[in-house]
Amino acid sequence: MLPRQGNALGTVLLGLGLGLGLALSRAPATGQEFDYYSWQGDSFQPGRFYAKPTQCVDIPADLQLCHNVGYKRMRLPNLLEHESMAEVKQQASSWVPLLAKRCHSDTQLFLCSLFAPVCLERPIYPCRSLCEVVRDSCAPIMESYGFPWPDMLNCNNFPFDNDLCIAVQFGNSQATQPPVSKICTQCEMEHKADGMMEQMCSSDFVVKMRIKEIKRENGERRLVAAQKKKLLKLGPLKRKDTKKLVLYMKNAGTCPCPQLDNLSGNFLVMGRKAGGRLLLLALYPWEKKNKEMKFAVKFMFSYPCSLHYPSFYGAEPH
Structure with a gap:
């Protein structure tokens, strides 16, 4: 679905266990309640290499998927290894219509944690449970059009909830089931x-x-x-x-x-x-x-x- 995945996401999860002083696995996703840290390059992490150094940048207004996600700064390259803002915008735009389907209340949180990750001292990935509830609710809509859930978003690549990660925030731990009367x-x-x-x-x-x-x-x-x-x-x-x-x-x-x-x-x-x-x-x-x-x-x-x-x-x- 997205033409570029980069290295397997699982290879960069080693850095998630490092202390941050901020329990994001239970933090609400509101912009004013995130603490921002000066970003230090993480090119030393195993299996990860960027042609450009990691930096903190403002989320632009025309990044429609994430411009109102609840925080104002993102890291670049992102967690999908898009190295330029132009690439982020192009690839993220593909997912904007999924938000209109409202298949799960945490869809934007999950996608933006990868496309426009918040700037902290270490990259913070979505928890496996967050990936699973969004996948279970949104994959049927994608399948209706013949598109499977992409391999690059394989939930097995993300950390368990007892690790440092972004957990389910607005939705239940179970997938949201659409009402029977929902129009096809x-x-x-x-x-x-x-x-x-x-x-x-x-x-x-x-x-x-x-x-x-x-x-x-x-x-x-x-x-x-x-x-x-x-x-x-x-x-x-x-x-x-x-x-x-x-x-x-x-x-x-x-x-x-x-x-x-x-x-x-x-x-x-x-x-x-x-x-x-x-x-x-x-x-x-x-x-x-x-x-x-x-x-x-x-x-x-x-x-x-x-x-x-x-x-x-x-x-x-x-």
């Missing part, structure tokens, strides 16, 4: 032109089609397209894919999808090809008089796509 992730997209075009940019294919039938099996929905369809963006689709178009909605076997309550009209469908299957990412009823949709379809190829990770883009939290 693929059906909660914003019906605004910018949102549609952003999703079009990050989808492999875009199709205007009718739905012939829907089946539920193995915890997902399977949508079969009617014979007549219009391919607005072909992407990696081949002739055999388009001849009988079958789309899968992962983790959507029981959740409600209001768009599918009435199958009488056309739909604007966006998705990606993963593992030989076509996954549905977004679904909109085709409305002829909808100005937002007409604008999005007309200018979809000239829209300046953002760097946001395609799988998480959707409605902003209300």
Whole structure:
């Protein structure tokens, strides 16, 4: 998911046992309650090397993932071994849409502890329990779009809670279970032109089609397209894919999808090809008089796509 991991995270956990005089494993994540120390370079730690010396820098306002995380200074290179702020911004932007899904209340805390770690005398990693609760709550959403939890965030690489680390702060020790009435992730997209075009940019294919039938099996929905369809963006689709178009909605076997309550009209469908299957990412009823949709379809190829990770883009939290 992120193109760069650097050395295995487990190789740098040796320094976490050193005394800090600050029990971060139980400290609240509010900016004013963190004590900042002058940062000393840690290039002496086993298995760790940076081309640039470690420094403390202000978290910039345009680092959207972490600019309001609760503290104002971060270490660079970070704990994912991004050595420049430009690289941090680019890679962190991929995770911003996941925050909008609100899959766990500690998602930002966990991600920013790696992307924008607080400046202390030693690097402080997230506890394994923090990684696990965020993973268990957010991975199903990622999997809905065909993206697994990345190896670079393997929770086994992080220290146990009895070590010096950042523990669960705002959430329970158990994963937050979404309510049964929660709308399917693929059906909660914003019906605004910018949102549609952003999703079009990050989808492999875009199709205007009718739905012939829907089946539920193995915890997902399977949508079969009617014979007549219009391919607005072909992407990696081949002739055999388009001849009988079958789309899968992962983790959507029981959740409600209001768009599918009435199958009488056309739909604007966006998705990606993963593992030989076509996954549905977004679904909109085709409305002829909808100005937002007409604008999005007309200018979809000239829209300046953002760097946001395609799988998480959707409605902003209300």
